[in-house]
Amino acid sequence: MGLHIYRAGEEQLIEGCRRRNNSAQRRVYDLYSSRMYALCQRYMRNSADSEDVLISAFMKVFDRIDQYKGEGSFEGWIRRIVVNEALTALRRNRNMALETDIEAADWDSQALQTVDHLHAQDLADMIAELPPGYRVVFNMYAIDGYSHKEIAEQLGISENTSKSQLSRARAYLRKLLESYEVPHVQNGGQ
Amino acid sequence: MKNIPDDLFRRKLEHLQTPPPPRAWEKIEKGMRRKRITPWLAIAASLLLVITAATLILTRQPKPDAHEIADRQLPETNAIPDTSYSNADEPLAESSADTSVTPQTQPQSPPVVSDAPPSEAVATNNAQDIPDKVTGDEEQEDIAIASLPTLDSIPAETAIASGEDNTAPVKIVLEAEEVQARYLKKKKTEDATEEVATASGIRKLLDKADQIQNPIGDLRQMKNEIFALNFPGNKRDQRK
Numbered sequence: 001m002g003l004h005i006y007r008a009g010e011e012q013l014i015e016g017c018r019r020r021n022n023s024a025q026r027r028v029y030d031l032y033s034s035r036m037y038a039l040c041q042r043y044m045r046n047s048a049d050s051e052d053v054l055i056s057a058f059m060k061v062f063d064r065i066d067q068y069k070g071e072g073s074f075e076g077w078i079r080r081i082v083v084n085e086a087l088t089a090l091r092r093n094r095n096m097a098l099e100t101d102i103e104a105a106d107w108d109s110q111a112l113q114t115v116d117h118l119h120a121q122d123l124a125d126m127i128a129e130l131p132p133g134y135r136v137v138f139n140m141y142a143i144d145g146y147s148h149k150e151i152a153e154q155l156g157i158s159e160n161t162s163k164s165q166l167s168r169a170r171a172y173l174r175k176l177l178e179s180y181e182v183p184h185v186q187n188g189g190q
Numbered sequence: 191m192k193n194i195p196d197d198l199f200r201r202k203l204e205h206l207q208t209p210p211p212p213r214a215w216e217k218i219e220k221g222m223r224r225k226r227i228t229p230w231l232a233i234a235a236s237l238l239l240v241i242t243a244a245t246l247i248l249t250r251q252p253k254p255d256a257h258e259i260a261d262r263q264l265p266e267t268n269a270i271p272d273t274s275y276s277n278a279d280e281p282l283a284e285s286s287a288d289t290s291v292t293p294q295t296q297p298q299s300p301p302v303v304s305d306a307p308p309s310e311a312v313a314t315n316n317a318q319d320i321p322d323k324v325t326g327d328e329e330q331e332d333i334a335i336a337s338l339p340t341l342d343s344i345p346a347e348t349a350i351a352s353g354e355d356n357t358a359p360v361k362i363v364l365e366a367e368e369v370q371a372r373y374l375k376k377k378k379t380e381d382a383t384e385e386v387a388t389a390s391g392i393r394k395l396l397d398k399a400d401q402i403q404n405p406i407g408d409l410r411q412m413k414n415e416i417f418a419l420n421f422p423g424n425k426r427d428q429r430k
Contacts, residue, residue: 020226022219025222026215029215029218033209033210033214033215034207034208034209034210035205035206035207037207037208037209037210037214038203038206038207038208041208042203051210051211051214054210054214055214055217055218055221058218059218059221059222059225062218062222063222063225118198118202119202120202120203120206121206123198123199123202123203124203124206127199127203138199141196142195142196142199142200143196143199143200143203143204170195170196173195173199174195177195
């Protein structure tokens, strides 16, 4: 019932956006901007770039609202636009060193037990530390649900490259998690 | 186990919310407003461009000068059977006979018509004179110059003959006179000087192309005219 009401309200908002109604656009922005801004921050290194991506993405959302045919969730559609905008911005900035190499790190399974309490912001900070190429592939695959095929198409790389970037990103994050946990565990033990 | 970092990060970050700075919405609104205005500006600008271009083209079109009048009348020579050329000499004698008739009607015709026969007579006289002078120079110009007066003179005479009742055809007579007086005598000097002389070859060619009304019939004549105007030497004539 609640979902039905929510859906009806969302459809009204979308219809309002189609009529270029300013208050409907504002409501859509208020509903999704915080989540989309967090998404932008995962892809972009600094908040100024994140803000630019958010602005251009929402302008595209309102501009191309007629292209949303109700297939899939509205939020998913917006999310795709935001990711595309982020990738475009990264490409423009020539900021994607996809071939950055790091030493593979072994995952200490013991550490897994202790990282679950980490705050989302701590994890977001870890992602921000990833080299750009790893960060993008990890974000797309692990969090935003893109397949390797889609990533390869979007970034203009091969699927194998996408897979290797992902495994390296994972290794990098494991290393970061371990280094984060060591002082934490030591503090907890005292 | 292998994907534990993925799961951890997805769970924690998928629905993470970070409020954007308030100025972001203001920028979006501003951008949207600009996007709404831009298409109208583009339409207005393109309309203005079209109007300006049209005005420029229309105002830059040359006034009907000697070449245009001559060239406009030349195609008519093609439409009229060759008898017009054969009549060029003989009917002039007849026309003189006709003109000899017209003075009898002078008292009845309006004053404008009364002026016409002398001027027309001048035209026919010139028509006779000019070909005689030019025949030694160029064949094409002979045809062009000789054909003009005869064509104009023929309707003019008929107009005068029947123009006792109606004065409208007098205009044709005046036009022929104007062409005769203004341009035909000066044709050679005008072509060789000022605008035509200073214009580029392509410009001349384009001007001629603009004047083509009947592509099949006119092209040959245009070509001949262009060569005659631009290469006045005797080489070409000798070849022909």
